[in-house]
Amino acid sequence: MRTLLIKITIISLTIVSFALAQDDGDEFWKDGNSKYDLKDYKEAIRLYTKVIELKPYFAEAYFARGMTYYELDSFKLAIQDYNKVIYIRPEIAECYYLLGLAKYHLKDYSEVIQDCSKAIKIKPEYAEAYFERGLANNQLKYYNVAILDFSKAIEFRPEYIEAYFDRGFANYKLKEYVAAIQDFTKVINIDPKDGEAYYSRGHIKEIINDKK
Numbered sequence: 001m002r003t004l005l006i007k008i009t010i011i012s013l014t015i016v017s018f019a020l021a022q023d024d025g026d027e028f029w030k031d032g033n034s035k036y037d038l039k040d041y042k043e044a045i046r047l048y049t050k051v052i053e054l055k056p057y058f059a060e061a062y063f064a065r066g067m068t069y070y071e072l073d074s075f076k077l078a079i080q081d082y083n084k085v086i087y088i089r090p091e092i093a094e095c096y097y098l099l100g101l102a103k104y105h106l107k108d109y110s111e112v113i114q115d116c117s118k119a120i121k122i123k124p125e126y127a128e129a130y131f132e133r134g135l136a137n138n139q140l141k142y143y144n145v146a147i148l149d150f151s152k153a154i155e156f157r158p159e160y161i162e163a164y165f166d167r168g169f170a171n172y173k174l175k176e177y178v179a180a181i182q183d184f185t186k187v188i189n190i191d192p193k194d195g196e197a198y199y200s201r202g203h204i205k206e207i208i209n210d211k212k
Helices: 026-037 041-054 059-071 075-088 093-105 109-122 127-139 143-156 161-173 177-190 195-211
Strands: none
Touching (some): 026 041, 041 059, 059 075, 059 093, 075 093, 093 109, 093 127, 109 127, 127 143, 127 161, 143 161, 161 177, 161 195
16 A cells, blocks of 8 residues: 655645734744745744744644644644644534544544544545545455545546555455456556556456466
């Protein structure tokens, strides 16, 4: 199973922000976002913390600081900030998704499933949440359930190459070799340079030939 790759930027936040007054940390907020974009994560955290000190119920600052902790592999601190966002703004699907993502790195797969399920309940067409939940189900060896999740992710994002790959892995583990070959072939069609997909497909074809 390939490594989960997630690209997150402050610009991609889908939280509906409310304005900060100049004396309530607006400059800290802007500077923190700039430092995040420059990948100066430690300074971004310092600035987001300043915003939080001035505006303790500004959910976006916790959200942004949580994402910054995530970039530094400080997953437990990221989880604390995401939980604070949920306390303030429980309707944000992206926060449950990112909470699950941090827990995935801590190998808390059952909680990943719970968090992604909450994200999906809020945002039923959330392809990334289905995908992440599928990864957690794969880790727990719930391959049939994982396939359903990857299939939903593909339904909402038809060119979701990671979902095809990991669905292929799940099919392989279930010895559904024809379906696995189809998935890895789809990966190759999307990205003809994907060496892992060629290797995986070739390995399965060898298994099939050995059985003849």
